[in-house]
Amino acid sequence: VKHTLVARVLDQPGVLNRVASLFRRRAFNIESLTVGHTEDPEFSRMTIVVDTARVPAPIVEANLRKLVPVVDVTDVTHMATVDRDLALIRVRCAPAERAELASLVEIFRGRIVDVAVESVIVEVTGDEEKVNGLVELLRARGIVEMVRTGKVAMLRGSVVETRPAATAAPAA
Amino acid sequence: VQRTGAQIVWECLVKEGVTTVFGYPGGAMLPIYDAMLDYPVRHVLVRHEQGAAHMADGYARASGRVGVAMATSGPGATNLTTGIATAMLDSSPTVFVTAQVSSKVLGSDAFQEVDVTGITLPITKHNSLVTDVRHIARTIREAFVIAGAGRQGPVLVDITKDAQQAKTEFEYPEAVHLPGLYQAPPPDGESLARAAELVDKAERPVILAGAGVIRSGATAALRAFAEKTSTPVALTLLGIGGFPQSHPLCLGMMGMHGEAFTNQAIQRADLLLAFGMRFDDRVTGNIKTYALHARKIHVEIDPSEVGKNVKIDVPVVSDLRAALEALTPMVEARQRDAWVAEIDGWRQDTRSRDIVHRDGNGRLLAPHVLHDLWKATGGGAVVVSDVGQHQMWEAQYYKHDEPRTLITSGGLGTMGFALPAAIGAKMARPDAEVWVVAGDGGFQMTQSELATVQQEELDIKIAIINNGFLGMVRQWQEFFHDKRYAATPMLSPDFMKLAAAYEIPAYRVSGRADVVPAVEKARETKGPVLLEFQVEKEDAVYPMVPAGSDLHAMIRRPGAGEEVRS
Numbered sequence: 055v056k057h058t059l060v061a062r063v064l065d066q067p068g069v070l071n072r073v074a075s076l077f078r079r080r081a082f083n084i085e086s087l088t089v090g091h092t093e094d095p096e097f098s099r100m101t102i103v104v105d106t107a108r109v110p111a112p113i114v115e116a117n118l119r120k121l122v123p124v125v126d127v128t129d130v131t132h133m134a135t136v137d138r139d140l141a142l143i144r145v146r147c148a149p150a151e152r153a154e155l156a157s158l159v160e161i162f163r164g165r166i167v168d169v170a171v172e173s174v175i176v177e178v179t180g181d182e183e184k185v186n187g188l189v190e191l192l193r194a195r196g197i198v199e200m201v202r203t204g205k206v207a208m209l210r211g212s213v214v215e216t217r218p219a220a221t222a223a224p225a226a
Numbered sequence: 227v228q229r230t231g232a233q234i235v236w237e238c239l240v241k242e243g244v245t246t247v248f249g250y251p252g253g254a255m256l257p258i259y260d261a262m263l264d265y266p267v268r269h270v271l272v273r274h275e276q277g278a279a280h281m282a283d284g285y286a287r288a289s290g291r292v293g294v295a296m297a298t299s300g301p302g303a304t305n306l307t308t309g310i311a312t313a314m315l316d317s318s319p320t321v322f323v324t325a326q327v328s329s330k331v332l333g334s335d336a337f338q339e340v341d342v343t344g345i346t347l348p349i350t351k352h353n354s355l356v357t358d359v360r361h362i363a364r365t366i367r368e369a370f371v372i373a374g375a376g377r378q379g380p381v382l383v384d385i386t387k388d389a390q391q392a393k394t395e396f397e398y399p400e401a402v403h404l405p406g407l408y409q410a411p412p413p414d415g416e417s418l419a420r421a422a423e424l425v426d427k428a429e430r431p432v433i434l435a436g437a438g439v440i441r442s443g444a445t446a447a448l449r450a451f452a453e454k455t456s457t458p459v460a461l462t463l464l465g466i467g468g469f470p471q472s473h474p475l476c477l478g479m480m481g482m483h484g485e486a487f488t489n490q491a492i493q494r495a496d497l498l499l500a501f502g503m504r505f506d507d508r509v510t511g512n513i514k515t516y517a518l519h520a521r522k523i524h525v526e527i528d529p530s531e532v533g534k535n536v537k538i539d540v541p542v543v544s545d546l547r548a549a550l551e552a553l554t555p556m557v558e559a560r561q562r563d564a565w566v567a568e569i570d571g572w573r574q575d576t577r578s579r580d581i582v583h584r585d586g587n588g589r590l591l592a593p594h595v596l597h598d599l600w601k602a603t604g605g606g607a608v609v610v611s612d613v614g615q616h617q618m619w620e621a622q623y624y625k626h627d628e629p630r631t632l633i634t635s636g637g638l639g640t641m642g643f644a645l646p647a648a649i650g651a652k653m654a655r656p657d658a659e660v661w662v663v664a665g666d667g668g669f670q671m672t673q674s675e676l677a678t679v680q681q682e683e684l685d686i687k688i689a690i691i692n693n694g695f696l697g698m699v700r701q702w703q704e705f706f707h708d709k710r711y712a713a714t715p716m717l718s719p720d721f722m723k724l725a726a727a728y729e730i731p732a733y734r735v736s737g738r739a740d741v742v743p744a745v746e747k748a749r750e751t752k753g754p755v756l757l758e759f760q761v762e763k764e765d766a767v768y769p770m771v772p773a774g775s776d777l778h779a780m781i782r783r784p785g786a787g788e789e790v791r792s
Contacts, residue, residue: 063406064405064406071347072347075348112529113533113534116528116529116530120351120377120408120528120530121352121406122351122404122407124406125405
């Protein structure tokens with residue numbers, strides 16, 4: 055079972071290492087993890103897809119939340135989200151096949167972004183299922199190399215009011 | 227005023243109310259140690275940095291105040307790690323300050339350079355590397371807040387030598403900005419209502435009380451709840467002291483070496499109330515057969531513990547004291563005489579088998595030593611135990627009535643903990659009577675701290691339970707490895723001569739009749755005394771639930787009238 059967790063973290067050195075170390079030592083299984091800047095320079099955002107067959111998602115979420123630089127965590131698995139995965143795929147393609155390949159890729163709203171004599175690089179963006187669909191079709195032609203970013207996700211609609219306020223620590 | 231980074235470290239410690247630090251100097255640490263001379267903080271020079279870490283931990287556990295230890299870069303810092311991990315597993319509020327090589331050579335494998343924040347990442351609640359003098363004050367302030375907040379734990383601050391030497395304007399940051407610091411919410415009314423409903427309906431409830439009772443200051447609240455609902459209270463090893471063992475509702479320690487009637491009560495319960503504990507494998511035994519008839523309420527400050535090992539019917543994520551103070555008025559006052567009487571029946575059976583009520587047939591048995599130590603000290607001592615058989619016998623036979631009077635390494639099970647942790651405990655509570663109870667194996671791991679005891683003129687009494695074996699491992703070899711005693715027979719020095727080398731009075735006891743007089747003599751002596759109890763070599767801790775076995779499937783001590791194993 056896969057769960058998608060979105061974590062807002064302080065943009066500090068070593069935060070990714072803390073998250074990766076947590077997953078390693080608790081034996082949580084990461085499917086994918088992406089991290090990038092957000093609208094606020096203080097925070098980065100991680101989208102983590104985790105296999106929860108062994109450990110339930112709330113436990114993973116609570117462990118993430120215990121890391122001091124992790125400000126909040128939302129399990130968006132069962133929420134309406136826009137989610138995207140980007141793939142670059144180098145696929146065998148003789149010059150004569152390029153036009154046909156281009157029209158195939160077009161169906162998936164992908165495009166050819168580099169051309170060599172016997173291969174091309176295809177770029178495709180979409181939810182995971184769509185990317186998987188194109189990958190399956192291209193596999194028959196011979197995928198030489200592939201890289202995927204892993205999933206990024208954002209809730210649909212307005213979430214301005216629902217985001218929990220950052221809580222200040224008490225003077226202990 | 228311009229101050230060096232080293233001065234800022236001490237300015238901050240003084241502001242945090244720190245009066246004692248445990249540490250060991252070194253090259254990268256020189257600026258901090260130089261500045262130390264100008265500040266009103268007592269520095270305890272240890273003999274090994276592991277000792278400093280355990281002392282800070284013992285200090286924290288005895289007092290509830292944050293314990294502080296420091297060490298230099300490289301080997302100084304790596305020597306701390308066993309103590310840091312010990313504090314982590316038992317959620318002890320501690321701050322560690324380590325020195326790091328200059329930022330100019332960071333990452334070059336410079337002399338005594340090691341990646342301290344990398345090494346301690348999984349064994350700290352949080353850690354930071356500071357390379358800029360302007361960040362020292364804020365980082366130390368945050369370290370104290372983090373160590374003491376929510377589920378407590380160790381925090382490490384690693385400061386480069388050049389940051390210690392550089393100067394900046396010192397301003398102590400009263401407020402901290404830690405938007406990610408997890409704080410447990412106040413108890414949720416709906417969860418409390420569901421919990422109260424389960425409590426009111428329960429016929430055979432049992433409270434499982436853990437370290438959280440002591441950490442949240444909930445001992446009075448626990449007692450009020452237990453008495454109002456007539457609910458028996460079983461304790462985890464670290465929960466001992468959270469509920470008076472002289473109380474008729476107290477069931478003593480649960481789990482692998484819990485009394486039979488205690489584990490029986492848990493297995494027969496229809497409701498378990500887990501208060502500030504985490505269902506460790508040592509308390510549950512086989513999780514598949516654990517308390518199958520019981521609904522479970524879990525009041526816990528750390529949500530990552532709720533549902534981790536055992537399925538919970540009603541979770542209450544909150545500070546325990548706040549939750550109990552809210553819950554007690556919501557439940558019915560009720561006598562549960564039948565249940566209490568049933569448990570007392572089992573309790574009588576346990577008593578009749580108890581070795582304490584039987585003769586040692588001329589041999590000195592460790593349970594007798596611990597029982598007599600309890601009697602002779604009036605049960606009022608702070609006992610700091612090490613790890614192994616003696617630790618379990620202490621938990622079984624020294625009956626603690628007050629919180630923070632048993633200090634022991636539960637989660638990590640760190641041998642060598644007792645002597646240094648006792649030093650920390652004594653410095654935190656100079657008026658308390660502090661006893662070390664250690665085995666011959668564990669004591670030898672950190673016995674170099676005897677020098678620290680003398681150097682600081684500490685009045686600590688030491689009881690070595692010497693059976694000539696790594697006793698608990700030997701016991702497992704006896705039960706589970708066909709008595710093949712691989713590497714468990716242990717040679718010890720002459721502890722009398724060892725104590726003499728440190729000018730510590732010492733007495734050897736090998737007969738039951740001499741136990742109480744020796745304890746009394748130790749108590750009458752001002753200053754440290756070491757007692758060596760030469761006990762039966764191959765006794766075992768009973769009862770025992772073998773690891774992974776059902777909690778009710780216990781190995782019992784051979785019955786009354788039978789020969790004690792030897």
